Structure formats: structure tokens, C-alpha cells
Amino acid sequence: MQEELLNSVIKITKNRDIDSLEYSLISTIQEFIGCDEISVFKDLQVPGELTVELSLSLKLIGKSEFEWGERTLIKNPPPELLSCLQSACIITVQSNDGVERRWVPINLHDKPVGAIAIVSKGLKSSDQVLLNAFCRIFENYLTILNENERDKLTGLLNRQTFESKLKQLIEKQVLKQHRGVWNEDNRKKHQAACSWLAIMDIDHFKRVNDTYGHVCGDEVLLLLAQKMKQYFRATDLLFRFGGEEFVLVFEPTSYEAIKAKMEGFMELIRTTHFPFVKALTVSVGMSPISPYDFPITVLENADKALYYAKDHGRDQLRFYDELVAEDLIQSNQEQSDIDLF
Numbered sequence: 272m273q274e275e276l277l278n279s280v281i282k283i284t285k286n287r288d289i290d291s292l293e294y295s296l297i298s299t300i301q302e303f304i305g306c307d308e309i310s311v312f313k314d315l316q317v318p319g320e321l322t323v324e325l326s327l328s329l330k331l332i333g334k335s336e337f338e339w340g341e342r343t344l345i346k347n348p349p350p351e352l353l354s355c356l357q358s359a360c361i362i363t364v365q366s367n368d369g370v371e372r373r374w375v376p377i378n379l380h381d382k383p384v385g386a387i388a389i390v391s392k393g394l395k396s397s398d399q400v401l402l403n404a405f406c407r408i409f410e411n412y413l414t415i416l417n418e419n420e421r422d423k424l425t426g427l428l429n430r431q432t433f434e435s436k437l438k439q440l441i442e443k444q445v446l447k448q449h450r451g452v453w454n455e456d457n458r459k460k461h462q463a464a465c466s467w468l469a470i471m472d473i474d475h476f477k478r479v480n481d482t483y484g485h486v487c488g489d490e491v492l493l494l495l496a497q498k499m500k501q502y503f504r505a506t507d508l509l510f511r512f513g514g515e516e517f518v519l520v521f522e523p524t525s526y527e528a529i530k531a532k533m534e535g536f537m538e539l540i541r542t543t544h545f546p547f548v549k550a551l552t553v554s555v556g557m558s559p560i561s562p563y564d565f566p567i568t569v570l571e572n573a574d575k576a577l578y579y580a581k582d583h584g585r586d587q588l589r590f591y592d593e594l595v596a597e598d599l600i601q602s603n604q605e606q607s608d609i610d611l612f
């Protein structure tokens with residue numbers, strides 16, 4: 272038993288990203304404490320509201336058969352989960368048929384950021400000790416991984432995580448297509464929808480730093496990041512790529528919808544009162560993400576569109592595909608053909 276336990280700790284701490292860490296935690300809990308259902312809930316840390324996601328779950332569906340559940344937003348979190356997140360205490364509810372539901376809080380820097388929910392026929396006290404220990408190991412390791420994945424100033428994802436996060440998103444899309452989860456109706460919708468990548472850069476940010484100093488510049492970056500977290504969906508991926516450059520990755524939607532969404536954000540920034548700075552604008556380059564693209568190619572495409580926007584007056588949104596179709600820029604494919612010859 273002791274050796275098995277040590278091996279499970281080694282397995283948990285071998286992970287290098289938070290998603291795989293969650294898989295390890297759930298499979299370890301299932302291995303040592305047989306349960307009917309184990310779920311990981313996350314508070315998505317949207318400023319000013321509580322947005323909770325079911326990040327991963329494992330459910331017993333037969334005698335020894337399990338089903339993994341997909342990531343979903345929880346519209347109406349159960350009251351026990353809310354109390355667990357608010358009080359940072361373990362909440363246990365026992366129903367008449369002997370089923371026990373237990374919510375164990377997960378803290379980052381002493382603040383609850385999520386919970387592990389266990390459905391069982393009742394846990395022995397030795398299982399409860401084990402469960403709490405696994406959750407504490409998870410919590411400690413989550414703190415380290417979270418610091419590695421996030422930008423220190425804004426709390427957005429950092430550049431180092433970009434490739435793996437985008438690959439995960441693309442793999443998910445391919446999987447959905449292969450599983451054929453689309454019926455005729457949403458197949459039509461899907462044909463018009465794709466994922467999108469935007470690079471957003473603050474206009475003349477150097478002037479902000481030069482005129483008001485770096486501390487004020489940092490305040491502007493922080494406020495802009497908060498606006499991004501509030502305005503965009505909690506499931507969109509928001510990165511600070513360095514300096515005053517941000518990358519946003521959106522799940523499948525139509526050209527019209529993403530254009531309207533991004534233009535809405537640009538208007539929000541134009542009308543936001545930033546400390547010291549009278550007016551602030553951003554330029555944005557956008558590119559669709561096809562499931563067969565390399566992350567670096569999508570990034571280069573959006574970057575070309577951003578540079579076009581910067582060169583043609585700033586404070587505007589430009590789409591890579593449109594610029595190529597209108598012969599205003601060369602496609603990356605044409606460019607590499609020229610480079611070869």
C-alpha cells in the first residue's frame with residue numbers, strides 16, 4: 272500500500288500542465304477510494320461575478336466501466352458547491368438512500384479557486400484522510416503550475432503556454448468532427464463557424480510609459496486585462512504575449528459574430544477611463560484557425576493583419592483572409608514560395 276501511495280504521488284507530480292494534473296488526481300482518487308463519481312469544479316475568476324466550470328469528471332456507468340465528462344460551464348451551480356467555494360470548508364450531504372455527496376475546496380494562496388466533488392456510498396474515515404491528502408498535494412502542485420502558466424502582472428495565460436493550449440483546442444475540434452456530434456441543423460451552422468485567433472496591441476503605448484512612467488503603464492495593462500476577462504467568455508483563451516501585446520483564441524463562431532464581438536471590445540476600450548491616459552485605442556489582427564494549421568502559422572497570419580492595421584492608421588480590426596483576398600498583403604504560402612526560389 273505504501274509503495275502504491277508513493278507511486279501515485281510520483282504520478283501526480285510528474286505532470287507539467289494543469290489539465291493533465293486534473294486527470295491524474297481523478298484517476299488516483301478512483302484507484303484508492305472507489306467512488307461513483309468524481310468531478311473537478313473551477314471558479315474561472317471572472318472579475319465581479321462567480322462563473323463556475325466543470326473542468327473534468329469521471330462517472331461509474333457499469334460495474335467497472337467509467338465515462339469521462341467534458342468541460343462545461345455550470346449555469347446554476349448547486350448551493351453546496353457555492354458554500355464550499357465561499358467558506359473554503361468541506362461540505363457533505365447524505366441522502367436517504369445512503370448516497371453521500373462531498374465537496375472538498377481547492378485553495379490557491381489561501382483563496383478557494385475550485386472544488387473536488389465526490390459521490391459515493393459513504394467514505395470510511397481512512398478514505399477521508401486519503402482524499403484530503405490527495406487534494407492537498409494537488410493544491411500545492413497546482414500553485415506551482417499556475418505560477419508557471421500565468422503572467423505575473425495581469426494573471427492572463429503567458430506566452431509559454433500558447434502552443435500547448437492551442438493544440439488542445441484544435442485536437443478537441445478535430446475530435447468533435449470525427450465523432451460526428453453534429454446533426455443536420457448544427458452541421459449547417461458549423462460550416463460557417465470556425466475558431467479564431469486575434470493579436471491585439473495597444474496603440475502608442477510607449478507614449479504612455481514615456482509621459483506618465485512605467486507604474487502608470489502597468490496600471491493600464493492591468494485594467495485592460497480586467498476588461499478582457501469581463502468582456503470575453505470565460506472559455507476563451509486570453510494570453511499576454513509580452514509588453515503591450517495580447518493574444519485571444521475564440522472557440523468556433525461565425526465571421527460576423529466574431530467581428531461584432533471584437534469591435535464591441537475596441538469600442539469599450541475607446542470609452543473606458545484609464546488612469547492618467549486621456550484616450551486609449553488598440554489595433555487587432557485576426558485569423559481563422561483551421562484544424563489542420565500549425566499554431567505558429569495562425570499566429571503569423573494574425574500578426575500580418577495586425578501590422579497592416581498599425582501601418583494604416585491604427586485603432587482598427589483587420590482580417591488576414593480579407594487582406595489576402597483583396598491583394599493587400601501576400602499570403603504566408605506565397606511568401607514562402609518566393610523565399611524558396
Ligand SMILES: Nc1nc2c(ncn2[C@@H]2O[C@H](COP(=O)(O)OP(=O)(O)OP(=O)(O)O)[C@@H](O)[C@H]2O)c(=O)[nH]1
Nearest residue numbers: 472473474475476477478480485488489514515581
Ligand atoms: N509599463 C510597462 N510597459 C511595458 C511593459 N512591457 C513593454 N512595455 C513598453 O511597451 C512599449 C512598446 O512600445 P512600441 O513597441 O514602440 O509600441 P507602441 O508605442 O505601442 O507603438 P505602436 O504599437 O506602433 O502603436 C515600450 O515603451 C515598452 O517599454 C510592461 O510590462 N509594463
